[in-house]
Amino acid sequence: MAKRFTGTNSSKKKNHCNAEMEGRGGKAIVVGGSIAGLSCAHALVSARWDVAVIEKSTAPSTTPSPLTCGCKRSKTVTRDGNFNFLAAHWADLHSLLYEALPPGLILWGHQFISFQTYEDKSTVRVTCRVAKTGEIVEIEGDLLVAADGCLSAIRQNFLPNLKLRYSGYCAWRGVLDFSGKENSDLIVGMREAYPELGNCLYFDLACNTHAVLYELKDKRLNWIWYVNQPEPKTEGTSVTMKVSKDALHSMHEEADKVWVSQLASLMQETTDPFINIIYNSDPLPRLQWEGKIVLIGDAAHPTTPHGLRSTNMSVVDAYVLGKCLERNGLEGLEKALEEYQTIRLPVVSEQVLHARKLGRAKQGLNLLGEMQLEQRGMPYFDGAPTYL
16 A cells, blocks of 8 residues: 655645656656666656656765685686677766756655555655755656665555565775876786776686676776675665775775785775675565556666676666557556566566576575576576567
8 A cells, every 4th residue: 555645734835747748658757866767767758758757866976894815816717708798887877867868857856755646546646855945845647667776665665575685795896096097006917917907897706705897988997895794784775885994994904815916906095995785685576556656677676786787677677668658658557567567577587586696606605506607697698578
């Protein structure tokens, strides 16, 4: 049962998505302005829908526990090449998506509070709070798209017993900007240790741990180090953590023991690395409800990152949803959401489970049977269905 919207009458005002509609489209409210939400906005605009994206951030994005020792990389375990792969920094991709949208679609600084559907299911109403003023705003539409991440508040209404699974490990993450330092000892050393850097992704395996390394555009190196540890205690709903100086010092010491000197130096030279707590969930039983509400992105399939598919899955979700809506129109909204669910649910369910197994294998955690480490082992690696 949907939550009732809250707020005092004196502080409410209605904010309808009342831009002129084209074709057979309706009004869509997208909760979440991350890559999933922006990709969805693009897809729905292309399907001739009127769109409002609610995002709690006030502006577009701009750019510690005990560690276990391992053994230093000494040989190539496997190579997985001959396929097209593009690596992008999250902020770069988000910026491209945002700048390509028509102006005025994103309501920055709007914190989602709740939603309500009418008894006849004709309309869905979203209530949110404006960060700058504290004002409570209501937005009405024909469709509610939950792109509000792995801790989705909208999903919680329909699947209150679905719990995220802590993977058993966290990730240290960082990006080093080496522009103007291309000939430094650090970068020259990295090129020697990782000669194909810039043309591939490196996965370094050690005892019960692994790291990922790749080059981004504009002279940046992105690295991730996965560490087995108990689940950290956090406040709020964030899955990332800032770290103390002591935790950072401990990480640097362990990096010297675990990784080749060049990778350890890269980690030590990176400003403000942070910890990402790795969660996933069992596959969801469904992705849409009431013919009005649908999940996309991490809200639809919380996953570990090892399949390199989280962003891809979100973009394909948006594309398929847009095509289903375009094909069926507002009058066929319920059918469109059923088609979307039929197409995407089997795919994302398999990919979530594969990514979980892949991460556990690389971290040396309990795993029944053998596991293929190559990326091409991902279900639907060569392409997922996009239509019935």
